[in-house]
Amino acid sequence: MFAATACGILACMVLAMARALMGPTVYDRIMAVNAFGTKTVLIIAVLGFMSGRPDFMDIALVYALINFIGTIAVLKFIRYGDMGWPRNVPDEPDDL
Amino acid sequence: MAGLIDGLSWLALLGGVFFVIVGGVGLLRLPDFYTRLHAAGITDTMGAGLILLGLMLQGGWTLVSAKLLLILLFLWFTSPTATHALVKAALSDPENPRPLLHEDAPPSKS
Numbered sequence: 001m002f003a004a005t006a007c008g009i010l011a012c013m014v015l016a017m018a019r020a021l022m023g024p025t026v027y028d029r030i031m032a033v034n035a036f037g038t039k040t041v042l043i044i045a046v047l048g049f050m051s052g053r054p055d056f057m058d059i060a061l062v063y064a065l066i067n068f069i070g071t072i073a074v075l076k077f078i079r080y081g082d083m084g085w086p087r088n089v090p091d092e093p094d095d096l
Numbered sequence: 097m098a099g100l101i102d103g104l105s106w107l108a109l110l111g112g113v114f115f116v117i118v119g120g121v122g123l124l125r126l127p128d129f130y131t132r133l134h135a136a137g138i139t140d141t142m143g144a145g146l147i148l149l150g151l152m153l154q155g156g157w158t159l160v161s162a163k164l165l166l167i168l169l170f171l172w173f174t175s176p177t178a179t180h181a182l183v184k185a186a187l188s189d190p191e192n193p194r195p196l197l198h199e200d201a202p203p204s205k206s
Contacts, residue, residue: 001109005112005147012116015120028132030182031123031129031182032136035120035136039116039139042144042147042148045151049151057160057167058163067174068174075182
């Protein structure tokens, strides 16, 4: 049962990877990588049950967190061109 | 009783795989970026929800199920947030093709 579920998720990961490789815009690629990460969380959980070691849930939880943070960070980088470092305020008084 | 729980778990897992594959095919086949986001949303809500529900039925009342529930709640909060940020970034990019809005549609004959 778990093997069938894992195979289905793996097939879908292949589809998401294909979209990430051929996506016309950068936003398609980010979306595909985000979906890929969600499926990675699912497959880590299923593999933990399949191998009889449900301790893998911690790894899945951390992976879900990192996936979200990574997506937001990449989006911010695409949108603003940097990661939002604190500005040198006295050099740019007009931006206040 | 155990057989019933096992059967429900089977059903949830297979339904989750069905939704995940539907989302994956939609991710590959739908025509533009904003419709593809819709397919990605199916995977994140129904697919992940049913698969984690099936695993929770297997785990029973243990700490593992609590962790699975945490993963599920977290996915349900972060996935719409990430999609919202993605659409905001895509709409603010002038080089990105805009979606077909309601005002762009030809006037209906009603």
